[in-house]
Amino acid sequence: MFSLDGLLTWSEIMIDKPFRPDRIRYWLKAYFFIVPSLLFVLIFLYYPMLTSIYHSFTDWNLAQAEWIGLDNYIRMFNDNTFRIALSNQLLFTVTDIVKSIVFPLLAAELILSLRETKLQYLYRTGFVIPMLIPGIVFVLIWLSVYNPSNGLLNHFLSFAGLNSLARPWLGESDTAIWAVILMGFPYITGLPFLIFLAAIGGFNKEIIESARMDGAKFRNIFLKMHLPLLAPQFKVVLLLTIIGSLQDFVRIIVLTGGGPGVSTTVPSLIMYNSAFKNSNYGYGSAVGIFLFVSILLLTLLVSKIFKSERE
Amino acid sequence: MRKKLIGFILLSLVLVMAAGCSGSNSGTNASQSNEPQSSAASKEKRTVTFATIAGYYTDGLKEAAQEYTKLNPETEVVIDVIKDNDTYQANFKAKMAAGGKDAPDIVHINLIGETSSADAIDKGWLLKLNDYVNQPNPYSGDKTVFEGIDPEYHQNTYSRDGDVAYLPFDLVGTGFYYNKDIFAKLGISEPETWEELLAACKQLQDAGYIPITMPFGFESTITQAFLDWSAKSLYPELLIQPGDARYDEKIHKLNTSIAYSADNGNFDFGASYDPEKQLLALKNKQYDMQGAAQRKIWTVMKELSAYYQPGYATMQDPDVYQLFIAQKAAIYWNGSWQVGTLLDDMKKLGDKSFGWGTFKFPEFAEADPLFPGKPRGILVPGHLLGIADKKDPEQESRTKDFMMYLYSPEVAQRVFETTLEAGQFVQGPSLVLGVKLPDEVNAYLTGFKVDGSMGYAIANAVPSSDTNQAKQSAQLKYYEGKLSLEEFLAEQDKILNRDMDIYIKAQQYDLDPKTNP
Numbered sequence: 001m002f003s004l005d006g007l008l009t010w011s012e013i014m015i016d017k018p019f020r021p022d023r024i025r026y027w028l029k030a031y032f033f034i035v036p037s038l039l040f041v042l043i044f045l046y047y048p049m050l051t052s053i054y055h056s057f058t059d060w061n062l063a064q065a066e067w068i069g070l071d072n073y074i075r076m077f078n079d080n081t082f083r084i085a086l087s088n089q090l091l092f093t094v095t096d097i098v099k100s101i102v103f104p105l106l107a108a109e110l111i112l113s114l115r116e117t118k119l120q121y122l123y124r125t126g127f128v129i130p131m132l133i134p135g136i137v138f139v140l141i142w143l144s145v146y147n148p149s150n151g152l153l154n155h156f157l158s159f160a161g162l163n164s165l166a167r168p169w170l171g172e173s174d175t176a177i178w179a180v181i182l183m184g185f186p187y188i189t190g191l192p193f194l195i196f197l198a199a200i201g202g203f204n205k206e207i208i209e210s211a212r213m214d215g216a217k218f219r220n221i222f223l224k225m226h227l228p229l230l231a232p233q234f235k236v237v238l239l240l241t242i243i244g245s246l247q248d249f250v251r252i253i254v255l256t257g258g259g260p261g262v263s264t265t266v267p268s269l270i271m272y273n274s275a276f277k278n279s280n281y282g283y284g285s286a287v288g289i290f291l292f293v294s295i296l297l298l299t300l301l302v303s304k305i306f307k308s309e310r311e
Numbered sequence: 312m313r314k315k316l317i318g319f320i321l322l323s324l325v326l327v328m329a330a331g332c333s334g335s336n337s338g339t340n341a342s343q344s345n346e347p348q349s350s351a352a353s354k355e356k357r358t359v360t361f362a363t364i365a366g367y368y369t370d371g372l373k374e375a376a377q378e379y380t381k382l383n384p385e386t387e388v389v390i391d392v393i394k395d396n397d398t399y400q401a402n403f404k405a406k407m408a409a410g411g412k413d414a415p416d417i418v419h420i421n422l423i424g425e426t427s428s429a430d431a432i433d434k435g436w437l438l439k440l441n442d443y444v445n446q447p448n449p450y451s452g453d454k455t456v457f458e459g460i461d462p463e464y465h466q467n468t469y470s471r472d473g474d475v476a477y478l479p480f481d482l483v484g485t486g487f488y489y490n491k492d493i494f495a496k497l498g499i500s501e502p503e504t505w506e507e508l509l510a511a512c513k514q515l516q517d518a519g520y521i522p523i524t525m526p527f528g529f530e531s532t533i534t535q536a537f538l539d540w541s542a543k544s545l546y547p548e549l550l551i552q553p554g555d556a557r558y559d560e561k562i563h564k565l566n567t568s569i570a571y572s573a574d575n576g577n578f579d580f581g582a583s584y585d586p587e588k589q590l591l592a593l594k595n596k597q598y599d600m601q602g603a604a605q606r607k608i609w610t611v612m613k614e615l616s617a618y619y620q621p622g623y624a625t626m627q628d629p630d631v632y633q634l635f636i637a638q639k640a641a642i643y644w645n646g647s648w649q650v651g652t653l654l655d656d657m658k659k660l661g662d663k664s665f666g667w668g669t670f671k672f673p674e675f676a677e678a679d680p681l682f683p684g685k686p687r688g689i690l691v692p693g694h695l696l697g698i699a700d701k702k703d704p705e706q707e708s709r710t711k712d713f714m715m716y717l718y719s720p721e722v723a724q725r726v727f728e729t730t731l732e733a734g735q736f737v738q739g740p741s742l743v744l745g746v747k748l749p750d751e752v753n754a755y756l757t758g759f760k761v762d763g764s765m766g767y768a769i770a771n772a773v774p775s776s777d778t779n780q781a782k783q784s785a786q787l788k789y790y791e792g793k794l795s796l797e798e799f800l801a802e803q804d805k806i807l808n809r810d811m812d813i814y815i816k817a818q819q820y821d822l823d824p825k826t827n828p
Contacts, residue, residue, distance in 0.1 A: 054586075061404075062405060062407075063407070080779070080781060081780055081784075143627075147622075147630065148620075148621040148622035148626075149620075149630075149634060149639060164604040167621070168623075168626075169620025171622025171624045171625045171626060172791075173784075173791070176625065257625060259624050259784075259787075260624030260783075260784075261787045261788070262789050277397060279400075279404070279424050
C-alpha cells in the first residue's frame with residue numbers, strides 16, 4: 001500500500017541514487033495515482049480540442065466531414081455578425097474586468113477598515129453566502145428583474161415616479177447590452193472579493209500601522225502600499241476574468257439569446273449556435289479555435305505584464 | 312510425484328472432454344443455421360426506446376408503452392423524455408454518428424435536424440417504411456398500417472426520392488388565439504381582414520391591453536404565410552418535370568398533374584420541387600424579394616409590430632404565454648399545440664378563467680392581385696414518427712410491432728385522452744382513423760383549419776443558416792425605424808444572396824435543372 005509516511009524529498013530522490021529500487025517503486029506509485037486523472041484530461045479535454053483543430057478546416061455535420069481548407073476562417077472574419085460579436089465581446093470583457101477588480105477591491109478594503117471584528121465578519125459572510133447560489137439561478141433572478149411587465153426594475157421606476165424611464169431593458173437593441181453588463185450589481189460577491197480580502201487581510205499590519213503613525217492617510221496607504229502589493233492578485237483575477245468572460249455565454253443565452261438581433265451576441269454564442277443549433281460543427285470548431293487562441297494570447301500578455309520577480 | 316501424475320491425467324481428461332463438448336456445440340449450431348437463432352432472438356429481452364420531447368404526448372405514450380410491455384414482456388418500451396429540441400437533435404445525431412447502437416428506435420423526424428427526410432435516409436439514419444406501411448396491422452383488425460391513417464396525408468410521408476420516411480400521428484397548425492371576454496367588453500368582433508385586425512389592435516392598445524403577443528422567433532410563420540400567398544402562383548414552374556435531371560417517373564409523376572389554381576388551397580399537395588429551379592427563381596427575380604408584394608408584406612408587419620408585447624425581441628416563450636393567460640395580452644399568435652395546455656390551465660384558473668377562441672390568418676379587405684385567392688398557413692402532420700436505421704433486424708422488427716400497436720385506433724385514442732387529461736400537447740386533430748377528440752377541443756381547433764397548407768418553394772429555397780440573427784437584426788432595425796423599408800429589403804436581399812451563393816457552392820449546383828447535379 002502507498003503510504004504518505006516517510007515521503008522522500010525532491011533532493012533525496014534526484015541526488016541520492018535516483019535509480020535505487022525503492023525510489024523506482026516510489027516513482028511508479030506516484031505515476032499510478034496521477035495516471036487516471038491524466039487519462040481523463042487527455043480523453044475529455046485534449047482529444048476534443050485537437051480534433052476541433054482538424055474539424056475547423058472541414059464542413060462537418062457529425063455524420064461526415066469534408067475538407068474545405070480555410071473556408072470556415074475566411075467566412076468567420078468576413079461575417080458582419082462575427083465582427084459585431086467581437087466588439088460586443090470586447091465591451092463585455094472590459095466591463096467584466098472593471099466589475100471584478102474595482103468593486104470587490106473596494107468592498108474588501110472597506111470591510112477590513114472596519115474597527116469592529118464582528119462587523120467585519122458579518123459583512124464578509126454576507127457577501128460570501130450568495131456565492132452558494134448556482135450561477136443560473138442568479139441569471140434567472142436578473143431576468144425577472146428586467147421583465148418588462150412584472151419586473152422589479154420597472155416597478156421601482158414606476159414607484160419612484162420615473163415611469164418614462166421604464167422600458168423593456170432586454171428587448172431593445174439600445175439597452176440590451178447594458179442591461180446584460182449591469183446585471184449582478186453591486187458585483188461584490190465571487191472569487192475576486194475573496195482573493196482581495198485574503199490578500200489585504202494578510203498584509204503585515206505593523207508596516208501599515210507605522211505608515212499610519214507617520215501620517216499616511218487611507219488614500220496613500222491604498223495607492224502606494226496596497227495596490228503594488230496586490231499585483232499577484234490582480235494577475236490571478238485578470239486571468240480568471242478574461243477567461244471566464246470569453247467562455248461565458250450562459251448569461252447571454254438566458255437573458256437575450258444574443259438578441260435583439262445581434263445586439264448582445266458574442267463569439268462563444270456563435271460557436272454554440274453554429275454547432276448545436278445549425279449543425280455546422282466545422283464552423284463552430286473554427287470559432288472555438290479562435291477563442292482558444294485569443295484566450296491563450298491574452299493569458300500570455302497578462303502574464304508578461306504582471307511578471308513577478310520569481311518568474 | 313504419483314499424485315502429480317494422476318492430477319495431470321485427470322486435468323488432461325477434463326480438457327479433452329471440454330474440447331469435445333465445445334466441438335459438438337459448434338457443429339449443432341452450424342447445422343441448424345438460422346432458425347434457432349432467430350427463435351432465440353425473438354425470445355430475448357430487448358428494449359425499444361421512443362425519444363420524445365417533454366410534455367409532447369408524454370403521459371399518453373408512457374401509458375401505451377406500459378400496456379404494450381404487459382402484452383409483450385420480452386419487449387420493454389421506454390419513453391425517453393428529452394428536455395428540448397436542441398438536446399434531442401444533438402443526442403440523436405451523436406448516437407447515430409457513433410454507429411447507432413445506442414440511438415433511440417423511434418424518433419420525431421422533424422426534430423432530428425434534417426430538413427429533408429431523403430437526406431436522413433441517405434445518411435442511413437432512418438429506415439424506409441415503403442413495405443411496412445402496406446403490411447397488415449394485427450392491432451387494427453388486419454388493416455394495413457396506411458389504411459389506419461388518414462389517406463389525405465399519405466402523400467406527406469414520402470421523401471423527395473419517393474420513400475415513406477415516417478408515419479403521421481396528428482395535424483398541427485398556426486392561428487390567432489384571442490380572449491373572448493376582452494373582445495366582448497370592447498365590442499370587437501373576430502377579425503377577418505388585416506385591416507380589421509390592425510384596427511382591433513389599436514382599440515386594444517388604447518384600452519390598456521397588450522394587443523398581440525407571440526414568441527418573436529415564431530413571427531416567421533406569419534411572414535412565411537404572406538410569402539406563400541404572394542408566391543404560390545409561381546410554384547408549378549419550380550416542380551421537377553419530365554426532362555429535368557432529377558425527374559423519376561415513379562416518384563415525380565404527380566408533379567405532371569399539378570396546376571395552379573387560386574381557388575384550390577391544396578393545388579400543390581404532394582409537390583416535389585427542383586432545388587435549382589427554386590434558387591433560380593430568386594436569382595432571376597421571378598420572385599423579387601424587393602418587389603411590390605414584399606413591400607406590402609413588410610409594411611403590414613411593421614404596423615403589426617407596433618402592437619407586440621414590450622420586449623418582444625428577446626422575451627422567452629413562457630413569459631409570452633403568461634401575458635395571454637394573465638389577460639394582459641388579448642391576442643396570442645401560436646400553434647395548435649397550445650390548445651391542450653390552455654384547456655388545462657383554464658381548469659386550474661377556476662373562476663379566474665376566461666373565454667377564448669381562435670381565428671384564422673386574415674385576408675385583405677380588398678382583393679389584391681399580388682395576393683391571389685385565400686391565405687394559407689401551416690396545416691401539416693405534426694407528430695412525425697420515423698424508425699432509426701440501427702442495422703439490427705430483430706430490433707427493427709420489435710420497433711415496428713410497437714409502432715403498429717401505437718397506430719391502432721384504441722391505443723391512439725387512449726394516448727390523446729391521457730394527454731388531454733394531463734394538460735400536455737395535443738397538437739391538433741388525430742390522423743389515426745377512428746380517434747375522436749372531444750367537441751370542446753375540436754371547437755378550439757377551428758382557427759387552425761386554414762384554406763390549405765402553405766408551400767415553402769420560395770421560403771425554403773435556401774436552408775436556414777447562421778445568418779438568421781443578421782436577418783433578424785435588420786428586421787428589428789426596420790421596425791424601430793432605423794432602416795427604411797427600401798434599406799431593409801435591400802439588406803435582406805443581400806443576406807439571402809450571400810446565403811444562396813454559399814449553398815450553391817456547397818451543393819455544387821450549376822443552376823441548370825437539366826444537368827445531373
